[in-house]
Amino acid sequence: MDTVAQPVDVIVIGAGFAGLVAARELGAAGYRVLVLEARDRVGGRTWTERRLGHELELGGTWVHWVQPHTWAEMTRYQREIVRSPAAEEMYWLGAGGERRQGSVADFMTLIDEGQQLVVDDVRTVMPRGTDPLGGPIAELDDLSLQDRFDSLALDEESRHANESVWVGHVNARLDQVGLSSALRWVAATGGHWQLMHEASSTYRVVGGMSAWTSAIAEDVRGDIRLNTGVVSVTQEEDEVVVTTATGEHIRARRLISTLPINAVSGIEWEPALPEAWLRANSDTVASQGTKVWIKVRGHVPRFAAYGTQHHPISVLKSEYRGTDTDTDTDTDGTVHTILVGFGPDHTQLDVTNVGEVQRAVDAVRPGLQVLEVTAHDWMKDPLSRTTWMTHRPGALTRDLAELQQPAGLVHFATTDNADLWGGFIDGAIESGLREAHRVKAALSSDG
Known part of the structure; x- marks a missing residue:
């Protein structure tokens, strides 16, 4: 049965970083805020969960002090960082697919020229x-x-x-990703590709992402309703009417959508979304790859391994081992190491099939025995339908400015339309702050 809820000033769809930060800012300014989150948790595409005997990040993981919005929020919530293990061994493929092994210095020498040439004009x-x-x-x-x-x-x-390194960054086939995606991340680090690599894959948040987003949620002066999906958003003359999956109708003076580009079509919008959103959603963002956590037998020397951009796992790294973990043995006494792998196409690898993952591991780092695997397929998640945002060729200059603009009473806050670190947690925070400021200005002028 349809029900009508009490009206609020602002409805925020989504309780990821963008939504939580926007709701916190608006609530602190004295506005009545309601956050509607279809999942049973906050955090969006960041999610810490205990699997394989460890606290694993199933989504966004790494942060850095060159990401200004991230670092400000980490300071605010007294989050600390810990370095992912530095590799002791490197594996890659030589000419004709010959397997090669060497030091970090050897690998950096191999990729140095290519990495610079990719972004030389940034x-x-x-x-x-x-x-x-x-x-x-x-x-x-x-x-x-x-x-x-x-x-x-x-x-x-x-x-x-070099191509495999970039698959690790963009989580997609390289012919699907705009060069501008690589250039903008390197531009965010002053043109230094080495610093961009460090910023995107080196430092984890102590305590996990979920604890951090929960801390932000506690500061929201308003309601956060989990397990509450939105099916439609209708703009009337001076109000937005949101209909939830349970048939509830909620009115607000403004609405902020934090849905990723690929997921906005899961809601019926009246009037229709702006052309830039329809176009970008139809094209989809490029990142449609795999992130998989893998438990292997034994204490494996810390390593990083690279295949080609056509392998199901193009990048494989050891992440937890021995004293890096809160436990290094299973209940049956088996000593293990936890690896994390990235591939360009989620359809290439069945992450529920240990045998298939074993073959993918063998292709880039032979000699390991896969015991268990776990992952969250963000492409199959209707609330994301992507991993992290990278533009397709031509999409940055075609769409970004329009994607940032409100459509009547509806605003859009997502890392997908951020300026500085689009696709990262920093971009989500940036967009949440930006739209909170715009909404406050609009509500103030409305009286």
């Missing part, structure tokens, strides 16, 4: 990371990351290694 086409559209990036935005690699004279060994 300071010219995107001089300020905070303004990704401020330079002549439109001249290159139709290029894919694969187009850039194809223009470089790299030998087979260097090419495979």
Whole structure:
């Protein structure tokens, strides 16, 4: 039976970083805020859960002090960081698929030239990371990351290694990803690709992402309703009417949607979403890959392994071992190591099939026995339908500015439409702060 709830000032759809930060800011300003979250938890595409005997990050994981919004929030909530284990051994493929092993220095020497060439023009086409559209990036935005690699004279060994490194960053096939996605992240670190690599894959949050988002949720002066899906949003003359999956109708003066681009079609919008949102949703963002946690037998030396961009797992790293963990043995006494792997296409790997994962591991780091695997397929999650955001060729300059604009009484806060660290937690926080400010200004002017 349909019910009518008490009206509020602002409804926020989604309780990830963007939604929680926006709700906190608006509640602190004295507005009546209601957060509607379809999941049974806060955190969105960040999610810490105990699996394989460890606290694992099933979604977003790494942070860095060069991400300003992230670091400010970490300071506010007294979060600390811990370094992921530094590799002691590196594995990659040589010419003809020959397996190679060496030191970190060996691998960095192998990729140094290629990594620089990929982003060599970043300071010219995107001089300020905070303004990704401020330079002549439109001249290159139709290029894919694969187009850039194809223009470089790299030998087979260097090419495979360099392409796999970028699969780890963009979580997609390189011909599907705009070169601008690589350039904007390097622009965020002042043009230094080495720092971008460190910022995106080195430091974890002590206590986990879920504890952090729960702490932000506790500061929200308003209701956060979990297990509450939204089926429709209707704009009337001076109100937004939200209908939930249970038939409840809730009115608000403004609404903030924090849904990723790929998931906005899960709600019926009246009037329809702006053309940029419809177009971007139809095209989908490029990142549609795999993140999988793997338990293997024994204490394995800390390593990182790279295949090619066509392998189901292109990047594989040891993450927990021995004294890195709260437990290093199973109840039956089996000593183990926990690995994390990334691949370009979630359809290439059945993460529920230990045998299939074993074959994928063997291809990049042979000699390991897979015991268990776990993952969350964000592509099959109707509330995300993507891992983290990367633009397709041409989409940055075509869509970003429009994606940031309100549509009547509806605002959009998501890492997918952030300026500085789009696709990262930092971008989610940035967008939440931006839209909270806009909503406060709009409500104030409304009287």
